[in-house]
Amino acid sequence: MGMTITEKILARAGGVSKVSPGDVAVVDVETSCLLDLSFLPEGWRKVLKVADPSKVVIIFDHLVPAPTVQAAECMKTGRAFAKEFGIERLHDVGANQGISHAVIADKAYALPGTVLVNADSHTCSAGAFNCAARGVGGPDMLYAVTTGKAWFRVGETIRYDLTGALRPGVSAKDIFLTIAGKWGAHVNQNIEYGGSGIHGMSLNARRTLTTMGTELSAEFVIFEPDDTLIEYVQARNPKPFFPTMPDQDAVYKERRAVDLGTIEPLVALPDTVVNNSVGISEVAGRKIDQAFIGACCNGTLDDLAVAARVVQGRKVAAGTRFIVTPSTEAIHRAAIQAGYVQTLMDAGAIVTTATCGACVGGHMGVLGPDEVCITASTRNFKGRMGDPSARIYMASPATVAASALAGQIAGAGEFFQGDVS
Amino acid sequence: MRNGRVWKFGDNINTDLMLPGPYLYRSSEQQARAVFMNNRPGWVDQVQTGDAIVGGFNYGMGSSRPAARSIRNCGVGFLLAETINGLFFRNAVNYGLLACECPGVSGAFEEGDTAELDIEAWTARNPRTRQTLKVSQVPQQLLEMMLGGGVYPVLERDGLIAPRVGEP
Numbered sequence: 029m030g031m032t033i034t035e036k037i038l039a040r041a042g043g044v045s046k047v048s049p050g051d052v053a054v055v056d057v058e059t060s061c062l063l064d065l066s067f068l069p070e071g072w073r074k075v076l077k078v079a080d081p082s083k084v085v086i087i088f089d090h091l092v093p094a095p096t097v098q099a100a101e102c103m104k105t106g107r108a109f110a111k112e113f114g115i116e117r118l119h120d121v122g123a124n125q126g127i128s129h130a131v132i133a134d135k136a137y138a139l140p141g142t143v144l145v146n147a148d149s150h151t152c153s154a155g156a157f158n159c160a161a162r163g164v165g166g167p168d169m170l171y172a173v174t175t176g177k178a179w180f181r182v183g184e185t186i187r188y189d190l191t192g193a194l195r196p197g198v199s200a201k202d203i204f205l206t207i208a209g210k211w212g213a214h215v216n217q218n219i220e221y222g223g224s225g226i227h228g229m230s231l232n233a234r235r236t237l238t239t240m241g242t243e244l245s246a247e248f249v250i251f252e253p254d255d256t257l258i259e260y261v262q263a264r265n266p267k268p269f270f271p272t273m274p275d276q277d278a279v280y281k282e283r284r285a286v287d288l289g290t291i292e293p294l295v296a297l298p299d300t301v302v303n304n305s306v307g308i309s310e311v312a313g314r315k316i317d318q319a320f321i322g323a324c325c326n327g328t329l330d331d332l333a334v335a336a337r338v339v340q341g342r343k344v345a346a347g348t349r350f351i352v353t354p355s356t357e358a359i360h361r362a363a364i365q366a367g368y369v370q371t372l373m374d375a376g377a378i379v380t381t382a383t384c385g386a387c388v389g390g391h392m393g394v395l396g397p398d399e400v401c402i403t404a405s406t407r408n409f410k411g412r413m414g415d416p417s418a419r420i421y422m423a424s425p426a427t428v429a430a431s432a433l434a435g436q437i438a439g440a441g442e443f444f445q446g447d448v449s
Numbered sequence: 450m451r452n453g454r455v456w457k458f459g460d461n462i463n464t465d466l467m468l469p470g471p472y473l474y475r476s477s478e479q480q481a482r483a484v485f486m487n488n489r490p491g492w493v494d495q496v497q498t499g500d501a502i503v504g505g506f507n508y509g510m511g512s513s514r515p516a517a518r519s520i521r522n523c524g525v526g527f528l529l530a531e532t533i534n535g536l537f538f539r540n541a542v543n544y545g546l547l548a549c550e551c552p553g554v555s556g557a558f559e560e561g562d563t564a565e566l567d568i569e570a571w572t573a574r575n576p577r578t579r580q581t582l583k584v585s586q587v588p589q590q591l592l593e594m595m596l597g598g599g600v601y602p603v604l605e606r607d608g609l610i611a612p613r614v615g616e617p
C-alpha cells in the first residue's frame with residue numbers, strides 16, 4: 029500500500045520506510061520558527077542548548093512594533109536568544125518584518141518534502157510549499173529547538189482533487205468557504221490538494237487555502253508540488269529540498285472533487301467557519317462598522333491588488349472603518365510601488381504596518397461591544413478580534429472591499445464584470 | 450482509577466473560550482481565573498480539584514495558546530471528549546493534562562455525574578448508569594509525558610533548558 033504526501037514526508041524525516049495512520053512519528057525538524065509570543069515569560073525557559081541554529085527562524089509578528097512593555101520585553105528576550113546561539117534568520121521590527129507564515133513564504137524558508145514547526149496554529153500555511161508544516165505549542169517549540177525533533181500522531185488523509193479555474197471575482201477564500209461549508213471540520217485528518225486545477229493557482233492563492241486549513245482543525249494541509257513551486261523555491265533558498273508526490277496507490281480516507289468553475293463567493297457567519305457559509309445574497313445589506321483585509325492568509329500582494337481594484341476611484345462609506353494590513357513589509361513596499369496603497373488610501377482605507385494586529389484582536393483594529401466586522405482574516409471566533417459581543421463575518425478580500433464601500437455586506441461581482449477567467 | 454465530578458461542555462469548545470485573548474499576556478494564575486469566562490462565567494469558582502470535563506467533538510479547536518495549561522491549573526483532573534483537536538492534544542501532553550478521546554462520552558454522562566477513568570483498562574464508567582465506554586488509548590510515550598508533568602521536566606532532565614522554580 030502506498031503513502032500520501034504527508035505520510036511520505038513524515039517517513040522520510042523520521043528515517044523509516046513507512047508510516048501509517050495511528051502511528052506516532054518522531055521526525056527531524058528542518059525548520060523551527062519562534063515568534064515574539066514564544067518569549068512570553070510564562071512559557072519561555074532559559075535554553076541551554078540549540079540543536080542546530082541554522083534550522084531556527086525567529087519572526088516577531090503578533091505584536092509589532094511593540095504596543096506594550098510586555099511585547100517589548102518578549103522581543104528583547106528573543107534578540108538576546110538569537111545572539112547567544114548565533115541564529116541568523118531573525119525578522120525583527122523593520123524592513124524584514126512580517127507575519128511568520130508570510131515571511132516563510134516570501135523567503136521560501138519552507139522547503140518541499142521537509143518538516144516545519146511554528147508556534148502559531150496557522151502553520152499549515154507552509155503546506156502550499158509541499159512542506160509538512162504544523163502549528164505546535166510553546167513547549168513543542170522548546171523541544172524542537174533543543175532536540176531538533178518533533179512528534180506527530182499520524183492521521184488519515186482527505187484528498188481534494190481540484191479541476192477547472194475560478195471565475196473572475198472569485199478567490200481562494202471562496203474555495204475555502206465552500207469546502208468548510210460543505211465538509212466542515214477535519215479533526216485529526218490531513219488535507220491534500222492536487223489535480224489539474226492547482227496549476228492555475230498562484231502560490232499566494234494556494235497559501236490562502238492551506239492557511240485556512242487550520243480553521244478546519246486539520247493536522248497537515250499540503251499541496252502537490254509543481255514547476256511554479258520548484259522554481260520559486262530554487263530562486264530563494266539554496267538548501268536542498270524534496271518535492272513529494274503521493275504514491276499512485278496512496279490510501280485516503282476519502283477523495284473529494286471540487287470544480288473551481290462552480291465556486292461562488294460566500295460569507296461565513298460569525299463564530300465559526302465550520303458548516304457556516306452562506307451566499308452573499310443571504311447576508312447582503314447587514315450594516316458593518318469595520319472591514320478588515322490582512323492576516324497571514326489574505327494580506328498578500330494579490331489580495332491588496334484586488335482590494336485596490338475594487339475601491340479604485342470610489343470612497344469607503346461614511347461611518348465604516350476599512351483597515352488593510354499587508355502580511356509583510358516586503359509586500360507593503362511592493363504595494364506602494366504598484367500604487368495599491370495610494371489607491372486604498374485615496375478611497376479612505378487605513379493601510380497599516382505588517383503585523384497580526386486586528387486578526388488576533390491585538391492592536392490596530394480591535395472591535396468594541398456589539399460592533400460588526402467583515403474580515404478577510406483567518407478566524408471569526410467569538411471575541412477573536414476584541415469584545416465578545418462583536419460579530420465577525422468572514423469573506424474574500426474582494427467581498428470585504430466591496431462591503432467597505434457599501435457600509436454593509438455586499439458582493440463584489442459588479443467590479444469584475446467583463447473579466448475573463 | 451480516577452474519579453471526577455463531571456462538567457459537561459458541547460462541541461467545538463475553542464481555545465479562545467479557555468484562554469481569552471486579553472489574558473494571553475497575563476500570569477498563568479490570572480489565566481486560570483479566566484477559563485470559560487465568556488461562555489460560562491463563574492465556572493472557575495465552582496470547579497474543584499480532580500473534577501472531570503466531558504466535551505463533545507473537536508474539543509480545543511483553535512490556536513496554539515496554552516489553553517491546556519489553564520485547564521490543568523483550574524484543577525481539572527482529566528478530560529474526556531468525543532474527539533480532541535490535534536493542537537490542543539499536543540498541549541495537553543506537553544503541559545501534563547490527562548486528556549483522552551472517548552467516543553460516545555457526551556451522551557453517556559450528565560453534568561454532576563461521576564466519571565471513573567481507568568487508563569490501564571482504557572475505559573470510562575458512569576456508576577449512575579453502570580455504562581462503561583471504551584477510551585482511545587494514548588500511545589505510551591505520550592502518556593508518560595502527560596502523566597509526568599509534561600515536556601518541561603523532560604527537557605530539564607536532559608540539560609536542555611534551565612530548571613525553574615514553580616510550575617511551567
Ligand code: SF4
Pocket residue numbers: 090127128129148149150322323324325383384387388405406
Ligand atoms: S495573522 Fe492571525 S492567524 Fe495569522 S499568524 Fe497572525 S494571529 Fe495567527
